[in-house]
Amino acid sequence: MYEEFYGFSERPFQLTPDPAFYFESVTHKKALSYLGYGLNQGEGFIVITGEVGSGKSTLVAHLKQKLDDERLTVGEVVTSALDGEEMIHVAARSFGLDVTGGDKAADLAAIELFLHEEARNGRRTLLIVDEAQNLSIGALEELRMLSNFQLGSHPLLQTLLLGQPEFKQLLAHSDELEQLRQRVIAAHHLEPMQPGEIEPYVMHRLNHVGWNGNPEIDSGIWVKLHKATGGIPRKINQVMTRLLLLGAVEEQAVLETDMLEAVIEEMSGDAAPVEDATSKVRPDREGPAADAIARAKDEARQADIAPATQTPTGAATQTAAQSASEVEARDKGLLDHQIEAIEAAFAERDKHLMAMRSEIDRLGKQRATGNLPEDIGARLAAIESRLDEQESSLRNVLGMMIDYFESQGSREAA
Known part of the structure; x- marks a missing residue:
């Protein structure tokens, strides 16, 4: 909707990672440097962590665009909670291997054969594992074991682990991951933008x-x-x-x-939590005060004190005093609502007037340069219509103010 109104070719702030929108902030530039260094080593583990939404997936999508498909084969795993055996099976499937039997030994043999073939064809292999904080210790250990595959003295598989901050903590402090930790050759934590x-x-x-x-x-x-x-x-x-x-x-x-x-x-x-609708009157952005005042009146009517129940004779005076106090508080609350609504109405009016003045100023500058838009007539008509709406809204507000004060029958209220 808004992309059509503003003439955009597509939505600029979609949540789906898109490398076309990659922005190289300071922290993302550092991450790419670590990734470049790690990939040049061709072995071990590279670890990138960051908060949810920090741009890990977009970073990797951008990285993949820069990789040479002729020299590097990439498999990707977006995990849920996987155990060791499941990790091996999913890794094999990420490289397009036909492993349907669920046999861990067969899956490992298929992966090893695939890695050897890629190496003989002059291609390196990278496994990207996203959401690594969801992996079990067993699954991480299986990934470490995959990194043992070699052809002569050359490692056959490199792994990029992406995870949230808790994965960084797990990797740093778990005694069970000491061997994997020793194989991490580059790591970076994505910080928020400045x-x-x-x-x-x-x-x-x-x-x-x-x-x-x-x-x-x-x-x-x-x-x-x-x-x-x-x-x-x-x-x-x-x-x-x-x-x-x-x-x-x-x-x-x-x-x-x-x-x-x-x-x-x-x-x-x-x-x-959903706020009680009567706890705060919020004027609408268009013609706000009229609706707010009407709601305030409804609230006051609903808050009228119910007929008093029978009370002991000695408590009658106290009950009457309490009732009078409650009525006074109710009227004061209603007046506060009215004042808030009126203030909001004038603030809204001022905001719209400022926007219209800005629009008129822009048209004036365009006129000075002889570059008036083709729809100048329609835009001026729209401004005039909005001015009429504001004037009508203001008259309505003032009318309801008078109606309210007259209904109170009190000069003090005015």
């Missing part, structure tokens, strides 16, 4: 899909985006997707910081 890398990352992905300046992006967004995502690429993609969707729904030509804050708040609420 604050100064957020803007280049976002613009890199936008430029890849044909971004031409629409939408404009408020410069204040980058610091808030880093703070909200911790510099994790997948989280950045999630937030930017929501932000672009919001911009398209509201037909905004500028992505502003308040829009980002709204998206972050909404995403935070997705994982939070």
